[in-house]
Amino acid sequence: MKSIVDEDIPTKEECVSKVSYISDALYVLNGKWKLPLIFTLRENPRRFNEMLKLIEGITPKVLAKELRDLELNEFIVRKVYPTTPVTVIYETTAYSDTLKNVLHELGDWGEQHREKIKQSIRDKNSISPI
Amino acid sequence: MKSIVDEDIPTKEECVSKVSYISDALYVLNGKWKLPLIFTLRENPRRFNEMLKLIEGITPKVLAKELRDLELNEFIVRKVYPTTPVTVIYETTAYSDTLKNVLHELGDWGEQHREKIKQSIRDKNSISPI
DNA sequence: GATACTAGTTACCTAAAGGAAAGCGGTATC
DNA sequence: GATACCGCTTTCCTTTAGGTAACTAGTATC
Numbered sequence: 001m002k003s004i005v006d007e008d009i010p011t012k013e014e015c016v017s018k019v020s021y022i023s024d025a026l027y028v029l030n031g032k033w034k035l036p037l038i039f040t041l042r043e044n045p046r047r048f049n050e051m052l053k054l055i056e057g058i059t060p061k062v063l064a065k066e067l068r069d070l071e072l073n074e075f076i077v078r079k080v081y082p083t084t085p086v087t088v089i090y091e092t093t094a095y096s097d098t099l100k101n102v103l104h105e106l107g108d109w110g111e112q113h114r115e116k117i118k119q120s121i122r123d124k125n126s127i128s129p130i
Numbered sequence: 131m132k133s134i135v136d137e138d139i140p141t142k143e144e145c146v147s148k149v150s151y152i153s154d155a156l157y158v159l160n161g162k163w164k165l166p167l168i169f170t171l172r173e174n175p176r177r178f179n180e181m182l183k184l185i186e187g188i189t190p191k192v193l194a195k196e197l198r199d200l201e202l203n204e205f206i207v208r209k210v211y212p213t214t215p216v217t218v219i220y221e222t223t224a225y226s227d228t229l230k231n232v233l234h235e236l237g238d239w240g241e242q243h244r245e246k247i248k249q250s251i252r253d254k255n256s257i258s259p260i
Numbered sequence: 261g262a263t264a265c266t267a268g269t270t271a272c273c274t275a276a277a278g279g280a281a282a283g284c285g286g287t288a289t290c
Numbered sequence: 291g292a293t294a295c296c297g298c299t300t301t302c303c304t305t306t307a308g309g310t311a312a313c314t315a316g317t318a319t320c
Contacts, residue, residue, distance in 0.1 A: 015169075015174075016184070016186075018237050019169055019185070021236075022166050022233065022237050022240055024240040026165065026166075030162070031278090032160070035152055036152050036156075040145065043145045048296075048297050049296065049298095052297095056150070059280075060298065060299080061279080062277085063298090087296080087297095098243075099239060101239070105232045106155045107152050108151075110151035110154040110155030110156075111154075113154055116225075161306095178266080178267050179267070190267080192309075193268090194267085194269075195308095210267095214266085215267080215316070215317060217266075
């Protein structure tokens with residue numbers, strides 16, 4: 001009694017579990033900074049003060065907390081080099097590489113979204129009030 | 131003086147702008163509920179109380195606020211049918227379809243992440259304290 | 261008149277996110 | 291001794307997210 005079409009339509013249970021996978025992902029990746037930090041460190045391992053300058057708007061307190069969280073969740077490692085003054089380099093783990101596609105899709109979407117917003121601002125302005 | 135390798139390495143400016151695209155995306159998609167709601171409504175348009183039951187843990191206040199935000203950002207439309215009692219159906223717009231890949235990648239990642247967490251709990255338990 | 265269904269709203273509260281500004285311990289340099 | 295750099299921490303504060311519980315208006319049914 002099962003048609004071919006039925007096979008392609010996810011069951012209610014499948015949808016609910018897919019939603020919970022998305023929720024699981026959001027639970028560890030939540031907030032304003034985690035994905036931008038992972039993206040940045042995947043490009044290049046960085047020192048603390050280097051990131052403070054590079055990541056627009058982040059403060060030392062917030063950066064320290066986010067890096068701690070990311071280390072706990074095994075997205076990054078903290079490497080201390082006994083130079084003077086001490087050098088601490090943060091770099092991503094192999095587990096961060098599993099986020100490659102997510103980061104890529106999110107970046108692409110953000111780019112086109114910014115274009116859409118810009119366009120809608122232009123549209124608003126062209127309807128000039130008399 | 132530019133080598134072939136240089137061409138493949140994104141410039142610092144390119145990275146900074148990609149980071150800001152990701153931040154732009156997070157700005158509209160932030161929080162615990164927006165992506166799960168978009169995913170759910172993309173599967174099937176739903177009524178308010180229907181979603182209250184379907185989306186685990188959401189309360190009417192939070193649901194109403196999230197739906198308002200999503201409507202403002204043109205991810206969903208709110209359709210009112212003059213039945214008795216009134217029926218309000220929320221459905222996604224074509225713009226939500228642009229999130230298809232993001233949702234897919236995030237769902238996949240969340241699924242394997244849950245597996246990883248489960249595994250690490252199993253690993254912890256197998257190191258049994260005497 | 262009581263109850264139930266619709267789609268929410270209202271008031272109150274807690275916890276977490278996030279920001280501003282200053283400070284700290286260590287070392288090195290002027 | 292003063293200043294500077296590094297990698298943070300501390301304190302204080304505001305904002306936002308999110309949750310609890312009760313309640314509302316409109317209509318219909320028992």
